[in-house]
Amino acid sequence: MSKRPLIWLALAVFAFAIAGAGPGFAQNENATGDTTQQPAPVETVQQNFSVVKEFRVERSLTPQAVACIECHKQETPGIFTDWARSEHADSNISCIDCHLAQPNDPDIAKQHEKYYDRPELPYGERKYFAPIATVVTPKDCSRCHPDETEQYARSKHANTIEIMWKIDPWLNDGMNSDMERKTGCFNCHGTVLKIDDQGRLDSDTWPNVGVGRVNLDGSLGSCTSCHTRHRFSTAEARRPEACDQCHLGPDHPQIEIFEESKHGTMYHAYRDEYNFDAAPGTWTPGVDYRAPTCAACHMSGAGGVMTTHDVTERLSWETQAPLTVRPSDFAAFPADTNWETERNKMKQICSQCHSDAWTDDHYDGLDNAVEEYNEVYYKPAKAMLDELYDKGLLSTEKFFDEHLEVQFYELWHHEGRRARMGVAMMAPDYAWWHGFYECKHRFNQFMEEARHLIETGEKAYVYPDFPAATGDTTRPVKIFGPQ
Ligand code: HEC
Ligand code: HEC
Ligand code: HEC
Ligand code: HEC
Ligand code: HEC
Ligand code: HEC
Ligand code: HEC
Ligand code: HEC
Incomplete structure (x- = not known):
């Protein structure tokens, strides 16, 4: 990846040339495939609105970096638009800053090279070529966000695959199938990424954005679990919806619990007034929101408590375990915390809006x-x-x-x-x-x-035909070493 200094002040902003554009302006790509400027086939004036938003990229990027943007603007407009609306785009961080393959990257997308021999595509020429990797890991983000990555790396989110394999009977006794694991368990917890013989990501392990995904570069997790690509938004992660893909259902119904609580009730009644866009580290209880969301209690800073990407902070009990213990006494992954200190942190959050009593x-x-x-x-x-x-x-x-x-x-x-x-x-x-x-x-x-x-004195009935108890019981070598 390029090591050039960040250009904090983006040179130029995007031109949002859309609404109100007259017939002569519309780029009617969809109807004809012809991108020259021409009036669209018209019945009413409304139909002349451009269906494709026009973003102009005017900033000091290398030609290789511009190539990614320009070709993908055409080929994957959804990805392009999300990026264009992100803080990253505002700060001149572009595709190549995250996707450029690192030396010895095992997951270089070899098949991507062919698009540089497609002159009919924007920038589809050899001279713009740069090798890319599809997977973008916490290690890649850590170049620019070292604190968040370091906190995340010690969390139970990042280490959940190790925890699961240490304690879970479904996996260790092989009581469910690999299909059930990939589409269920591992979608939330994460897979151990592998590449196949052709150097492509193995479809048994991909796509996946589970919280504890084991990446090819050895880093743990996927930041997109809460900051979906390519917006990478703080505001999104502050909402309870960022957590509810995983924290729901009969065994960990945190979203249902939240919805039922007064805090959740107020979120629904007042969320339009909440200021989710406050700058990182400045999201203030009482000012920006009336009642806390998941992130407000578990992650965001308030009062003297710092923002954290380690969700085990602020906890004084391990209430998901069979016997409730202190987080530091949880044998499979003892937290390096003192429960009283952590409880006091959480209480400081509460005390922004409540009395100590x-x-x-x-x-x-x-x-x-x-x-x-x-x-x-x-x-x-x-x-x-x-x-x-x-x-x-x-x-x-x-x-x-x-x-x-x-x-x-x-x-x-x-x-x-x-x-x-x-x-x-x-x-x-x-x-x-x-x-x-x-x-x-x-x-x-x-x-x-x-x-x-x-x-x-009767023995319990043993299910003789327990269905789909076929899952692999080998613990992941990447974590546990060869067995
Ligand atoms: C000339 C056109 C072109 C250029 C230039 C280009 N891409 Fe692509 N890229 C594509 C196309 C086409 C696809 C496949 C999209 C699809 O499958 O629909 C693709 C796929 C990808 C993928 C997904 C690969 C996978 O295996 O899933 C990534 C990531 C990507 N491009 C990033 C980049 C980056 C970063 C750059 C700049 C270094 C870049 N692209 C430059 C055309 C281009
Ligand atoms: C801040 C880092 C970052 C930037 C900037 C970035 N990406 Fe990505 N991109 C990611 C992450 C993270 C993923 C998800 C893959 C994963 O989970 O590792 C991804 C996935 C993709 C994929 C495959 C996913 C899919 O849905 O098919 C494509 C294609 C892609 N990016 C293209 C681009 C293009 C084009 C740009 C620039 C317009 C860009 N990316 C900018 C981080 C980034
Ligand atoms: C090359 C540097 C760079 C890389 C790599 C990078 N970022 Fe960023 N990121 C920035 C800059 C610069 C900003 C904007 C300034 C700020 O808020 O710190 C930013 C902002 C953010 C924000 C806050 C956006 C908001 O809404 O306030 C999030 C979340 C984020 N990045 C996540 C990620 C993730 C996840 C990755 C890896 C997939 C990543 N970034 C990779 C430089 C980078
Ligand atoms: C919908 C997402 C989701 C699915 C599917 C899922 N889990 Fe979980 N799992 C979670 C969440 C969230 C927690 C945290 C529970 C809590 O703290 O209340 C968790 C907790 C656990 C724990 C306890 C970890 C600890 O620290 O005590 C284990 C073990 C586990 N899951 C294994 C599995 C296995 C094995 C499967 C499939 C058979 C599975 N999970 C399916 C989301 C999921
Ligand atoms: C469990 C959900 C979750 C995951 C996973 C997650 N984040 Fe965040 N992130 C948040 C929340 C919530 C905030 C908002 C904190 C606040 O209110 O300021 C945030 C804020 C940020 C910010 C803005 C600066 C700050 O610290 O407030 C950056 C940068 C960031 N995250 C990067 C990352 C990176 C890099 C990863 C992966 C290593 C990651 N995040 C994974 C929830 C998450
Ligand atoms: C992609 C799935 C996923 C998302 C999204 C997610 N989590 Fe989790 N979370 C998990 C899993 C899995 C665990 C269990 C990890 C373990 O103990 O092995 C967990 C555990 C936790 C724990 C318990 C930690 C502990 O030490 O016992 C907290 C607290 C938590 N998550 C908060 C959040 C919050 C807040 C958000 C949203 C901002 C969030 N999570 C988003 C999957 C997710
Ligand atoms: C009012 C603040 C508050 C809100 C809002 C909140 N939580 Fe909690 N949460 C707590 C407290 C307090 C505990 C117990 C802490 C302790 O162990 O001392 C807890 C416990 C948990 C645990 C159990 C961890 C374990 O292993 O014992 C998980 C998981 C969790 N919360 C996730 C969430 C999610 C996801 C949301 C949103 C859907 C959410 N919380 C909303 C305060 C909050
Ligand atoms: C951003 C402000 C804010 C924060 C932070 C906050 N609360 Fe609240 N909480 C409120 C408001 C407002 C109410 C509603 C009071 C009412 O019913 O009039 C409330 C209600 C409650 C209730 C009453 C529930 C009911 O059913 O009547 C309890 C208990 C509570 N909070 C505990 C906590 C605890 C414990 C924490 C910290 C872990 C916390 N709150 C954090 C604002 C907050």
């Missing part, structure tokens, strides 16, 4: 809920499960192939999480009806079935 009382409620979940629901159920394994009434071979194992899983993974997180984020319906109410129900069923086995 209000916030402290909220946290008392959370601590009580965690305690009750751990002691009353999780620990007795876990003790019972262990007893069944000890007595040989449940087989230890695979998880999910016996009904009681599924019951136990859903107790902590579904309703147990909903209860804890409903309380943590102020959603009474999730705390109770989708949460503790369902926990009671599940707990009673689980215990009834378990006691029946103990009383009769």
